[in-house]
Amino acid sequence: MTASPLARPPAAVAIRATALEKSYRTGRVDTVVLRGLSLEIGLGELTLVSGPSGCGKSTLLSLLGGLQHPDAGQVQALGVSLWSLADKDLERFRLEHTGFVFQGFNLFGALTALEQVMLPLGYLGLDRATARVRAQEALAEVDMTERAHLRPSALSGGEKQRVAIARALAKQPQLLFADEPTSALDAANGHRVIEILHRIARHHGCAVLCVSHDPRLFDQSDRILQMEDGRILTDRRQPEYKESAA
Amino acid sequence: MIVALARKTLVHEWRRFLPAVMAVAFSGLLLLVQTALVLGVFGSAAVFIDKSQGDLWIGYPGTQSVELGRALPLDTELWLRLDPAVARVEAFLWTDGDWRSHAGQGAVSVSVSGIAPRTDGLLFAYALPAELRERLNQPDSVIIDRADLSKLGATVGGRARINGRQVQVVGVAQQLRALGGVNLLASLDTARHLRDAADNDSRMTYYVVKLHDPAQAEAVAARLNVAGARHGFQAWSRSEFSRRAVSFWMLETGAGLGVLFMSAVVCVVGVVITSQTLMAAVAGSVSEYATLHALGVGLRELRRVVLEQAAWVGAGGLLLGALGSAGALLLARQHDVPVALGLLPGLACAVLVMAISLFSGVAAVRVLRHADAATLLR
Numbered sequence: 004m005t006a007s008p009l010a011r012p013p014a015a016v017a018i019r020a021t022a023l024e025k026s027y028r029t030g031r032v033d034t035v036v037l038r039g040l041s042l043e044i045g046l047g048e049l050t051l052v053s054g055p056s057g058c059g060k061s062t063l064l065s066l067l068g069g070l071q072h073p074d075a076g077q078v079q080a081l082g083v084s085l086w087s088l089a090d091k092d093l094e095r096f097r098l099e100h101t102g103f104v105f106q107g108f109n110l111f112g113a114l115t116a117l118e119q120v121m122l123p124l125g126y127l128g129l130d131r132a133t134a135r136v137r138a139q140e141a142l143a144e145v146d147m148t149e150r151a152h153l154r155p156s157a158l159s160g161g162e163k164q165r166v167a168i169a170r171a172l173a174k175q176p177q178l179l180f181a182d183e184p185t186s187a188l189d190a191a192n193g194h195r196v197i198e199i200l201h202r203i204a205r206h207h208g209c210a211v212l213c214v215s216h217d218p219r220l221f222d223q224s225d226r227i228l229q230m231e232d233g234r235i236l237t238d239r240r241q242p243e244y245k246e247s248a249a
Numbered sequence: 250m251i252v253a254l255a256r257k258t259l260v261h262e263w264r265r266f267l268p269a270v271m272a273v274a275f276s277g278l279l280l281l282v283q284t285a286l287v288l289g290v291f292g293s294a295a296v297f298i299d300k301s302q303g304d305l306w307i308g309y310p311g312t313q314s315v316e317l318g319r320a321l322p323l324d325t326e327l328w329l330r331l332d333p334a335v336a337r338v339e340a341f342l343w344t345d346g347d348w349r350s351h352a353g354q355g356a357v358s359v360s361v362s363g364i365a366p367r368t369d370g371l372l373f374a375y376a377l378p379a380e381l382r383e384r385l386n387q388p389d390s391v392i393i394d395r396a397d398l399s400k401l402g403a404t405v406g407g408r409a410r411i412n413g414r415q416v417q418v419v420g421v422a423q424q425l426r427a428l429g430g431v432n433l434l435a436s437l438d439t440a441r442h443l444r445d446a447a448d449n450d451s452r453m454t455y456y457v458v459k460l461h462d463p464a465q466a467e468a469v470a471a472r473l474n475v476a477g478a479r480h481g482f483q484a485w486s487r488s489e490f491s492r493r494a495v496s497f498w499m500l501e502t503g504a505g506l507g508v509l510f511m512s513a514v515v516c517v518v519g520v521v522i523t524s525q526t527l528m529a530a531v532a533g534s535v536s537e538y539a540t541l542h543a544l545g546v547g548l549r550e551l552r553r554v555v556l557e558q559a560a561w562v563g564a565g566g567l568l569l570g571a572l573g574s575a576g577a578l579l580l581a582r583q584h585d586v587p588v589a590l591g592l593l594p595g596l597a598c599a600v601l602v603m604a605i606s607l608f609s610g611v612a613a614v615r616v617l618r619h620a621d622a623a624t625l626l627r
Contacts, residue, residue, distance in 0.1 A: 070543055091547065098545025109540035111254065113261030118252045125251035126546045134251050154261075171544065 017178060017210035018044040018067055023076035025062055025233075036062045037073070038233040046177065049197075049204045049211045051220055054230035060214045061182055063230070067212065068101055068180045069093050081177055098127060102171025104200075106183040108163040110155040116142060116166045117151040120173045127174060141173035142166070145199055161192030168199055172207075179203060181213040185220065197223045255557035258534065265533050266562055269526040269609075273566025274573065276519025277602040281574035282581075283512045284594050289587035291505065293426060294498040295491040297362065300376040300425070303339065303457035304466045306490040307473070310483040313501070314494040316360060316430075318343050320452035322481045331476075334460050334469045339364075339371045341455040342437055344444040346411040350402035357401055359411065359431040361391070363440020371457050373434065376422055384419040385436040391416045392434040394425040396585035401431065411443050426587065458484075516601070524609030527562060531555055531613035538617050552614045559610025563603045570602065 025037040036059040044050050044067070052060045065071040067078055069085045078085040081100055088096060110119050120138035121131075129137065142151050145165035155163055164184060171179055181200060185193035197213070197220045204211040204225070213220070221227055222241065229237040259266055292299065297315045298306065307329060309319040329338050342363035347356040364372040366385035373382075377392070384390060391411075393403060403409060403418050410416070416439070425432050435443070444450065460469055466486040473484040485493065499505040538551050574590075581588040 068543070094542075094545050094547045096545070097543065101545065103540065103543045105540060107536060109536045111258060111534065111537050113257040114252065114254070118257075122252045122254060123541065123544045123546060126550060129251075131251045174544070 015046045016043045017046045017081060018212075019077075019079040020067060021077045021079075023063070023066055023078070024074045025059070025066060025071075026074060036233050037066070039076070040234060041076075042228065042235060042238075044210050044212055045226075046210045047204055047208045048225035049201045049213060049223070050226045050228065051224035052212065052214045052228045052230060053216055053218075053221070054236075056216060058230045059233045060216075060230050064180050064182055064212060064214045068103060068178070069097050098123070098174070100177050102174055102176040102179040104164070104167050104171050104179070104181040104184045106186045108155070108160075108167045108187075110163055110166060110170075112155055115152050115154055116147055116158070116162075116169075119155075119166055120170045123170060123174055137173050137175075138169070141169040144172060144203075145169045159192070160188050161195060164188060164192070164196050165199065168196070168203075172203060175207070177209045179209055179211045181211065181215075183215055183217075184213065185215060185217050190219065193217065193219060194223075201225075255554045256561070259558055259561055262533070266530050266558070269523065269530045269562045270566045270569065272519075272523040272526045273563055273602060273606055274569035276515075276523055276605060277567050277570025277598065278573040278577065279515045279519060280512075280598045280601060281570065281590065281595065282577050282588075283515050284598055285574070285578055285581075285588040285590040286586075287499075287508055287512060288591070288594060289581075289589040290508065291495045291499045292589045293424075293587045295494040296425060297373070297432075298487060298491040298494065300374070301372045301457060301487075302374040302459065303337075303371040304460045304463045304487055305458040305470055305473070305484050306487060307456040307458060307477075307482050307484050308454070308490075310477065310481065312483070313497040315455075315490075316343070318454040320450060320454060321456070323452055324480060325453070325482045326456055328476045328480055328482075329456055329458055329473065332469060332473060334462065334465055334472075335458050336461045337371070337459040339457045339459075340437060340453040341372055341457060342440045342444070343454040344440055346433075346443055348401055348409060348411055348431070348433075350407070350409040357431060359401075359433050361411065361433045361435050361440050361443055363435050363437040366436040371459055373422075373425075376425055377434070381420045381422065385434065385439070387417070387419060388436075389414065389416045389439050389442065390419040390435065391439070392420045392422050393418055394432065394585075395421045395423050396426050397431045414443055416443075423585070424587075426585065519602075520605050520608065523566075523605050524612050527559060527606065527609040528613040528616055530562075531558070531610075532616050535616060542617070548614075548618060551617055552611075555614050555617070556607060556610045559606045559613070560603070563606025566606065567599055567602050571599075 021041045023037050023040045026033050026035040052063060054060050066073050072086060083096060085093065114122065117138055120141055121134045124134035124137060142148055145168050147162065147165050147169060150158060150162060185196050188196060200211050200213060201223055203209060224241060226240050228235050294314060307325065309321060312318050326338055329335055344361050346359050346361055348359045349356050364370055366382055368379040368383060370382060381392065385392065393401060398421065405418055405421060408415055408417050460466060470484040470486050477483050499509065542548065542551060578588050578590065
């Protein structure tokens, strides 16, 4: 890869959102979370959405990821208009094209790391042997091969998050969403997780959208969107980030 | 399914599912024991019929239950014997009495069943061994239920007075206890003497009929009823009269309705507690399920996982409940508590308990549906 001091050119578009609106009703009060927000997310790069808590960044992620309906507006993901799909087709789209990583890891206590990663692959229709190979590859990519036989109770927070990333990655998604993936981690582990996410964007060419208010992640992202009050305030590209140990 | 999520979670997190298993076990136990009690208590209303041989019961027209029998016309037996299908007719005299075991003690109301003391007698054929039955040939002898010994202040070989006439207890039998009081067995002659001490009437209360061909019971009963309509008696097949007695006690008495009502409450409580605990157990993994749902695993597949767990919880609980019930019923038997549980009612209870578990599973899946990704996924 040729290192350039200049900002990377905008990547091919993975997600295009137009005029997204979303509000929540609590009691009799309507809280507007997103106000006519439009944006594009590129393939092959890590986009960080940042902003104070309550600014609507997690809502944006769940709308773009096909988890929640917008009140108005469109989401085109990989050329598909998400919110015109039936529930079942939307589930299928998520199964085939998207991965999610969350702050709380959400791993099943009863399963080993390898089984956690194999679990969604079964629903994709892969046979046991193929699923096992893919899961092992994904675990190797997050450097968890040695710990693949352990259950979550025997893993550290950083290790759990890496298993969660492997679980999302093994499906080979083109879209990877991460909601505060480093909030529960210390500096070293947080750094490692964001580095893995970044590497995934580069090596797999997928669009990684990461929501975080953690400023430590800024210099490891390709693009930073600053949000406030349901709008995007700034959109800036970083000079190319150098992988520390590629 | 390449990873057995439901079973692995059950095994690994058994502590989380234990309350649900126990809830199923106890609602199973409650249901089974309650059913056995209902069948036992109300079955004992028909204990005289069920413990006797014979194909037809002949009684006063419209009689609802054995203890409500009234005296039959003297010529009844004649009409019965005229029917060519009838092989044997045996009389049954039901009379009430006051039992006094010794001076100074209050009287206990008892019912005396007078039967033929012959060794191959039809009445109580299943409750009285031939040897015990023969002892009734001794004049003024009675047999009482083991469970009534202390209530009557009686001992085997001891003497007491019924309607002022002295009798001797010549033996004890089991499972003769019926609803509505103490039942004694005596020979027809003894019973007649005891009744004569109160009033003078030589009419019988029932006749039990044995047919040449038991399969003809319904047809012969219908035929006899034609004569009975004119001569003041009615015939029922044995099973029909038994059902009649049971349903009279179950549906026409306050006690019966009370017990049935309680069974319904037990059922509802079982459903509520089981579903709440199972839902709590499922809710423990709800964010993991929500993550799978976010990753594109359909609600239908997740429902299958939860239902599989519910089925295992149901099966485990049912097994524990059945063991507990077996113990409880054994204990009841040893203490002469009337319990009875056949294969069919037992199976019905098992099916109901499994249905409760699966229903709770379905209810728990609703937790998944409502707790949608966006709120859970943190």
